[in-house]
Amino acid sequence: MDKTLKKYFPLFLLPALAAFLIAFFIPFLLGLYLSFTEFTTVSNAQWVGLRNYVRAFSSNRDFLNALWFTVRFTVVSVITVNVLAFALALALTRDIRGTNLFRTIFFMPNLIGGIVLGYIWQLIINGVLMNFGVDITFSAKYGFWGLVILMNWQMIGYMMIIYIAGIQNIPGELIEAAAIDGASPFQTLYHVTIPMVASSTTICTFLTLTNSFKLFDQNLALTAGAPGRESAMLALDIYNTFYGRMGYEGVGQAKAVIFFLMVAVIAFAQLFLTRSKEVER
Amino acid sequence: MIKRRKWIREALFLFLLLLSAAFLAPVFIVLYNSFKGQFFISSAPFAFPNAQTFSGLKNYFNGVEKIRFFQAFGYSLFITVFSVAAIVLFTSMAAWYLVRVKSWFTNMLYYLFVFSMIVPFQMVMFTMSKTINVLRLDNPVGLIAVYLGFGSGLSVFMFSGFIKSVPLEIEEAAVIDGSGPVQTFFQIVFPILQPTAITVAILNTMWIWNDYLLPYLSIGNKYRTIPVAVQYLQGGYGSRDMGALMAMLILAIIPIVVFYLFCQKYIIRGVVAGAVKG
Numbered sequence: 001m002d003k004t005l006k007k008y009f010p011l012f013l014l015p016a017l018a019a020f021l022i023a024f025f026i027p028f029l030l031g032l033y034l035s036f037t038e039f040t041t042v043s044n045a046q047w048v049g050l051r052n053y054v055r056a057f058s059s060n061r062d063f064l065n066a067l068w069f070t071v072r073f074t075v076v077s078v079i080t081v082n083v084l085a086f087a088l089a090l091a092l093t094r095d096i097r098g099t100n101l102f103r104t105i106f107f108m109p110n111l112i113g114g115i116v117l118g119y120i121w122q123l124i125i126n127g128v129l130m131n132f133g134v135d136i137t138f139s140a141k142y143g144f145w146g147l148v149i150l151m152n153w154q155m156i157g158y159m160m161i162i163y164i165a166g167i168q169n170i171p172g173e174l175i176e177a178a179a180i181d182g183a184s185p186f187q188t189l190y191h192v193t194i195p196m197v198a199s200s201t202t203i204c205t206f207l208t209l210t211n212s213f214k215l216f217d218q219n220l221a222l223t224a225g226a227p228g229r230e231s232a233m234l235a236l237d238i239y240n241t242f243y244g245r246m247g248y249e250g251v252g253q254a255k256a257v258i259f260f261l262m263v264a265v266i267a268f269a270q271l272f273l274t275r276s277k278e279v280e281r
Numbered sequence: 282m283i284k285r286r287k288w289i290r291e292a293l294f295l296f297l298l299l300l301s302a303a304f305l306a307p308v309f310i311v312l313y314n315s316f317k318g319q320f321f322i323s324s325a326p327f328a329f330p331n332a333q334t335f336s337g338l339k340n341y342f343n344g345v346e347k348i349r350f351f352q353a354f355g356y357s358l359f360i361t362v363f364s365v366a367a368i369v370l371f372t373s374m375a376a377w378y379l380v381r382v383k384s385w386f387t388n389m390l391y392y393l394f395v396f397s398m399i400v401p402f403q404m405v406m407f408t409m410s411k412t413i414n415v416l417r418l419d420n421p422v423g424l425i426a427v428y429l430g431f432g433s434g435l436s437v438f439m440f441s442g443f444i445k446s447v448p449l450e451i452e453e454a455a456v457i458d459g460s461g462p463v464q465t466f467f468q469i470v471f472p473i474l475q476p477t478a479i480t481v482a483i484l485n486t487m488w489i490w491n492d493y494l495l496p497y498l499s500i501g502n503k504y505r506t507i508p509v510a511v512q513y514l515q516g517g518y519g520s521r522d523m524g525a526l527m528a529m530l531i532l533a534i535i536p537i538v539v540f541y542l543f544c545q546k547y548i549i550r551g552v553v554a555g556a557v558k559g
Contacts, residue, residue: 005462006382012462015367016375016433017390022416023430024397027408034408042411096294104545105301111537111548113491115508116530120307123314123527127326153307158552165553203556214401217493221512238403239494253407260404267399 035253040246052254059248062229063255066237073144073233074212077151081208082201085156089163090193103164107157118221121150125222136223143223143231150218155211159204166200167193199274206270213263234259308534315340315531319524336524341532344514344525350532353510360421360496360506361489364428368485369478372433376440377470381452391441397434402494410498419500427499428489436481439555443477444470476554483544483551490537507533 005012030042035052037045056063088106092099109117125146126135136142170193178188194201216235219225225232225240232240238259241252313329314322321334328334344350379387379394409427413419418427447470455465471478493508501509511533514526541548 004456005378008462009378012374012378012466013390016371016429016437019371019426019430020394020397020433021430022412022418023409023427024400024405024434025393027405027412028397028400030408030412031405042408091293091297094290094293096290096297098294098297102297102301103549105304107549108538108541109304110552111487111491111541112534113493113508113537115491115493115512116533119511119526119530120311123322123326124307124310126323127310130326153304157304158556161549161553162556207556216403217491217508220493221515235401235403239406242407249407256401256403256406260400263401264399 031253032257034250035257038247038250040249048250052250053258055251056255056258059251062232062237062240063234065230066232066234069140069144069231070213070215070233073147073151073215074209076148077155077212078205078208080148081152081155081159082204084152085159085204086163086197086201088156088160089167090189092160093164093167103157103161105157106160109154110158112154114215114217115221117150117154118218121146121153122222125149137226140227140230143226146222147215147218147231150222151208151212151215154218155208159208162200162204162207163197166197170196202270202273206266210263210266213266234262311527311530315524315527317524317527319522322523322527340522340524340528343522344528344532347522347525348505348510348513348529350507350510350529353505353507354532354536356421356504357490357506360424360428361486364425364432364489365482365485367425367429368432368436369482371429372436372481373440373471373474373478374466375433376437377444377466379437380441380444391437394434394437397431398438406494406498409495413499419503421500421504424496424500427495428485431495432485432488435555436485439477439481440474443474447473479547480551480554483548484555486540487548 034042034045036047036049038048038052039045092102112120122136125142129135129138129142134142136146174192174196175188178192183191214235215233216239219231219233219236220239223231225236229237229240234255238252238255241248241255310327314326316336316338317330317334317340318336319340321328321330330336379391409431413423413427417423451473452465452469455469460468491508492506493512496504496506497509497512505513511526511529514529515521
């Protein structure tokens with residue numbers, strides 16, 4: 001089988017591999033190389049060593065500002081989304097009417113694209129802020145909390161579904177045993193339910209973490225970084241550096257490499273955590 | 282005790298009902314604003330349309346004309362359907378090859394596919410759009426190849442995970458009966474892969490249909506998909522038409538809601554399976 005199949009390389013592997021090389025692998029290597037050069041089009045690249053990496057931080061404060069904004073946003077979103085999603089999952093695994101309909105409604109926003117989401121919330125938030133005589137571009141604070149609300153609206157339903165799957169996998173006897181031993185509902189929650197959904201918690205934490213950290217479309221549509229570039233997150237700052245002004249393409253690519261390394265660290269942390277848990281089991 | 286429980290349940294139900302209303306409110310507000318004259322939207326976004334502000338379907342006609350919505354819908358549909366079909370077909374074939382043909386080469390390729398999953402789009406944004414230009418892939422058909430390439434990481438990973446759990450004996454039996462790799466794959470393996478194929482299709486549909494930056498950078502000035510067309514309303518030219526924007530947001534949401542209502546079971550199942558594996 002092995003050997004016959006091997007001859008079918010052009011049919012089975014080549015289409016996906018060729019597309020992968022063109023769309024991902026070659027651009028990836030080229031991007032890595034270009035981050036050490038100065039260029040406006042790819043063909044006029046000049047080697048400049050680490051200068052782009054230095055300039056990413058030194059030419060202005062945009063990148064550090066975006067990094068700080070992104071980190072704060074990610075921390076707040078991960079906590080709020082997960083706490084609220086878990087609370088909803090608890091409510092919806094109880095024996096009440098209409099749980100299916102509620103699930104359907106809470107999950108729906110997750111399917112709407114980031115650009116559309118951004119404009120929906122821009123209307124709502126500006127409508128509320130209008131009462132105070134300002135709009136969302138007035139201060140980065142408004143943009144920040146606007147993005148947090150948007151992110152919660154979009155992600156809660158998704159995470160809720162994963163938590164529900166986790167809660168439903170808890171053996172019923174465990175809960176019954178706790179009740180017979182005289183545990184209060186709060187004690188059952190704290191000592192049985194929460195530890196038993198630990199793997200769902202890990203999945204949800206990392207899903208919200210990477211999604212928040214890499215956020216772009218919502219950021220572009222909701223504030224586009226306003227005021228100035230104060231509410232721009234990392235992905236938007238990289239985009240602005242590339243396409244905002246001539247001569248900064250190399251700096252943009254260096255920022256993109258740094259961004260990639262940060263995302264990779266998060267991914268490896270997740271891999272490490274899930275692996276070590278699997279060993280415990 | 283039992284009475285108290287019942288009371289709590291009723292309270293919870295009422296709370297969830299209110300919360301669902303709050304979840305739907307943003308879309309509902311956009312919906313009724315889409316029937317107001319464009320100058321009455323920013324000035325009083327929460328007011329219902331009345332005799333003075335109601336403008337019928339004018340915003341819809343305006344918006345559809347401005348961003349050529351139905352053309353955008355066509356491009357989005359074409360690109361999404363054929364990209365997803367290509368991804369399901371070619372990455373399942375690739376995954377089967379990678380799992381069944383054991384060598385350092387297939388091993389390395391597998392890890393390369395997996396590696397691509399953690400690379401954010403911004404890393405390859407500029408160089409990818411240049412490559413697309415050079416290779417003349419800057420059209421809806423070319424974009425299908427690009428999505429196949431960029432989406433293959435997750436899809437190969439998910440298919441491989443499933444294929445590893447398929448017992449080899451089933452395939453060997455087919456080989457003994459005289460069927461070649463092509464027959465074995467399409468008659469035996471691919472039908473077994475169906476649950477994973479649905480998950481892969483759902484996840485990629487949600488990604489490609491809503492994707493903004495990739496189509497904007499690669500084909501955005503000639504062919505606008507729906508997200509690119511909506512963002513185009515924001516445009517460079519000063520004041521934007523809020524009425525048209527509201528109407529287009531609604532038109533952009535309708536296909537997603539319809540898709541969701543028809544395939545809800547698969548979407549939710551696919552999303553859970555994808556989360557656990559991704």
